[in-house]
Amino acid sequence: MPAHRSLAIAAAVLVTVPGCGLITAQTGPNTLTVADYYTAEPGNTALTEILRACGEQTGVTVVREVMPRSQLVPKLLRDGAADTLPDLVLSDNPDLAKLASTGALLPLDGRVATDGFYDSVLAAGSYQGELYGVAPGVNSLALFYDRGVFAEAGLEPPTTWDELRETAAALTEGSRYGLALSAIGTEEGTWQFEPFLWGAGAELTDLDSPEAVTALTFWASLFSDGSVSSSALNWQQSDVAEQFVGGHAAMMINGSWQLAALDAEEDLDYGVVPLPTPNAGDQPATPLGGETWAVPRGERQERAVELLDCVLSPEHMLEWARLRADVPAHPDIAARLVEEQPELAPFVASAPSAEARTVDLGTGYPAVSQAISTALQRVATGQLDPAEALARAQREAADAS
Structure with a gap:
């Protein structure tokens, strides 16, 4: 039998590593099942190879069930109700709270080696003070800038909000805007606004605070300035990157996952710096992105924990982060990767202070996220002013909880 075999089943792909087989109720004690949404490269191949190596090391056969991201959590919730969950799950960290709230996940404190990991990484994997998920690598946001455009204008990358506004206005010319960002009415728009929200001292639990109004007022000024x-x-973050690569934006707010695509552009000379803050010397407050591994309770949970420990080992953590331009979950591994990829430095610098989006809100985060992204759209289109939009957002989030 071939080492890797794929079968299309109900919009999912089953990949057996390294043998062949399907997920069934009779799956043996030496076969572990994994559910994830890594359908695209390089994540798909990287994950397959890491699971293959760890399967050999721990003496198990690993079966991956790969499906579109939008299908993963609904399927896991159905499987949990039917008591047919896989042995390991890799999901977006904001989704962890919903899964943990069902009681189906195994607490990982004391079971998985996480000594020395960034506190922010462990916070992103926690629900109600208990660790249920661990990320091998994480991502966040930074400011990318076109070195050629800045050199021609005789400007330096901005470090404060005032400098960002002034620089963006100065570099807006013809078909080129000074700044590109995502303000789409989804979690992507909220994710990109959160550094402004937290930077102003606001919290996700108090959307209509004076600090939140300050943040949205500044954000809106970037639009009103042109x-x-x-x-x-309407832009997703991939669209933002296209605008930057095409020369239609002198700066963009985006994530470390864009680095490989930018490096492939031979004519693009770009730099990356931390996000500007309200005041010089402030630490950027960026949201923490990335996926967390979780172990559902079950007969094979101890074998699953053993496999997860291997996945989180320094060797595989570095391999995963290197291929995905993630920040490794351990500072020592992150420092090693920055030596190889210096452009990751701003993302590594922000990791200790990065904010886990669900720490305070738990399962209530999606409703707050939607309320924020809707408020952004209302303000940018002139329907409401920042204070009115955020007051409505606070009510909508409360009504949905």
């Missing part, structure tokens, strides 16, 4: 295209209301 420094950000109104099309940003």
Whole structure:
């Protein structure tokens, strides 16, 4: 039998590593099942290879069930109700609270080696003070800038909000905007606004606070100045990167996952710096992104924990982060990777202070996220002013909880 075999079943792909087989109720004690949404490269191949190596090391056969991201959590919730969950799950960290709230996940404190990991990484994997998920690598946001455009204008990358606004306005010319960002009415828009929200001292639990109004007022000024295209209301972060690569934006707010694509552009000379803050010397407050591994309770949970420990080992943590331009969960491994990839330095610098989006809100985060992204759209299109939009967002989030 071939080492890797894929079968299309109900919009999912089953990949057996290294043998062949399907997920069934009779899956043996030496076969572990994994559910994830890594359908695209390089994550798909990287994950397959890491699981293959760890399967050999721990003496198990690993069966991956790969499906579109939008299908993963609904399927896991159905499987949990039917008591047919896989042995390991890799999901987006904001989804962990929903899974943990069902009682189906195994607490990982004392079971998985996480000594020395960033506190922010462990916070992102926690629900109600208990660790249920661990990420091998994480991502966040930074400011990318076109070195050629800045050199021609005789400007330096901005470090404060005032400098960001002034620089973006100065570099807006013709078909080129000073700044590109995502303001789409989904979690991507909220994710990109959160550094402004937290930077102003606001919290996700108090959307209509004076600090939150300050943040949204500044954010909106970038649109009213004409420094950000109104099309940003429809842009995903991949669209933002396309605008930057195409020379239609002198700066962009984006994540470390864009580095490989940018490096492939031969004519693009870019730099990356930490996100500007309200005041010089402040630490950027970026949201913590990335996926967490979790272990559902079950007969094979101890074998699953053993496999997860291997996945989180320094060797595999570095391999995973290197391929995905993630920040490794352990500072020592992160320092090693920055030596290889210096452009990751701003992302590594922000990791200790990065914010886990569900720490305070738990399962209530999606409703708050949607309320924020809707408020952004209302303000950018002139429907409401920042204070009105955030007051409505606070009510909508409360009604949905």
